Amino acid sequence: MKVLTANRLIDGEAVWYSADGWRETLEGAEIAADKDGEARLEAIGAAAFAADQVLDVAIIDVALIDGAIVPTRLRERIRAAGPTNRNDLGKQARPHAVQAA
């Protein structure tokens, strides 16, 4: 399973693609379960990059654990949560976000 992520051009904020567009949290991101889904997300990412909305576009591996989307790599879990040494920074500082590690 994969989701589409990037950083927003204007402020660098880490964002994930959802049915409602780019969101600032991983929660609710659109999941690609097969090659067709991945190709669709890749096309959306490429278009958003070309439209100067985002940069550093990537499709990342995730798993669904107890209904929550959890990135496979620690790097992406940290992007989705914030620095592990300070839980007052990054997404984890917002309500309803989980810590990376």
Added chain:
Amino acid sequence: MYRYDEFDRDFVSARVAEFADQVDRRLAGQITEDQFRPLRLMNGVYLQLHAYMLRVAIPYGTLNARQMRMLAHIARTYDKGYGHFTTRQNIQYNWPALSDMPAILADLASVEMHAIQTSGNCIRNVTADHFAGAAADEVADPRPYAEILRQWSSVHPEFSYLPRKFKIAVTGADRDRAAIQVHDIGLHLKKDGAGRLGFAVYVGGGQGRTPIIAKKIRDFLPEEHLLSYTTAIMRVYNLHGRRDNKYKARIKILVHETGTDEFARQVEAEWSSLKDGQLTLPAADIRAIEAYFAPPPLVARPEGDEALMLARLDSRSFSEWLDQNVVTHRNPDYAAVTISLKGIGDAPGDATDEQMDGVADLAERYAFDEIRVSHEQNLILPHVARADLEAVYDELVRIGLATANANLITDIIACPGLDYCALANARSIPVAQEISKRFAALDRQRDIGELKLKISGCINACGHHHVGHIGILGVEKKGAELYQITLGGSGDENTSIGEIIGRGFGPEEITDAIETIVETYLALRNAPTERFIDAYRRLGPQPFKEALYVGEVRAA
């Protein structure tokens, strides 16, 4: 310290205006990321995991209170209330918006600061001994030469597109506190038999994936030839340095592959056409730059000895701080103070906006308006009257910066690692924090003595692990963090590269492994005065391997 002249001011202002326009055009979609990326990098703007990162240059680590207050203001206004002081004597902000960069750079320019050449394949911020101008063992202040190099290298048209980045460090004392032998060019300022100032020139040192100790290619270069000789080195590198492979593009690889003697011959040949030409520094110009770095008016303050004696009796913690964080000054009434940014359990090198303001206040009141950033990620007040040390300490306690651990095991260098950095493979900060907590007891730290522990979260070695007495390198193995330990590295006048001791350790094992190494050292040192690095050089890796890999060493 150096003050901008009209040219400097106009140049930096023009650059701010130029970059502001580039940011506007990028946000308006008029230029692509591929076009913009090299432009933002030339202005210190990176993209990291969570946000953009801005790296601000602090030339040779010297700044005044007004500048430090501006760094605090930027942290407070545009970032999240803190900044990270780096191993290159700079500061990084981890959360600024691209749209705020023009305002940040304009604020910096208002206090004679900028972010130019803090990235890209150019000559980066020239670093220097953080005790420059204060150290009792100094031949001369290295900063005037660092400033001359800064002026010469700023947007130097010939050296703005080098094969790779280029780092120069200068020290003015035999005891090397600037790690010059792990720089692309290391300059050791000294005097010859006739009392003339000049440099021993080292070339081709560096860390990263291929750590190499610099080679001395000249024992004494008279000061007036600094720019012509440096130009000769740069030209040989620019011509022959490899551009086909990023990992082999640093000058250390060129020197290594060419051979030191042949490389030196090429430099001398190039220099022969430059020597005594227009790059020769007129003595009057050197002295004029030197005047900017004239020592402050250090009036006699002989009351310090008695004041300190009494204060020591009053407070054990002050006494410990005095022993650990205060060093001798060239003037016996004064001292240089290390302000540790390594509070127990804190992220190494981080300071809050309030702490930066607090240090600025201290510098103004007690330290002739001078602050330094050390490559070990601490702050320095280089000139404090011994009579004022207790007042400085009390204020440091108030702002949470009175940790008495300079040069001890908890004075850890750590890169931002995977918590922030897009290049990292493993986290550095939490490892530093856990080790710091494990060794928190000051009596134990002081019993262990001087121990340089340095952590990098990837092979690029921003955390200087190769020259740590104990080095830790984080790698990613099978999707998990793994920490390799190197022992025996050193970044001083006896530079050595640490040796990998054996298989790596998981995040939950690494602190125990460090403790095992330390306990092994304590059991085997021949006297409490034998430092870890000296004991390691005497003993070699074997006893440490046996302690770390019980039952595995013989089997292997």
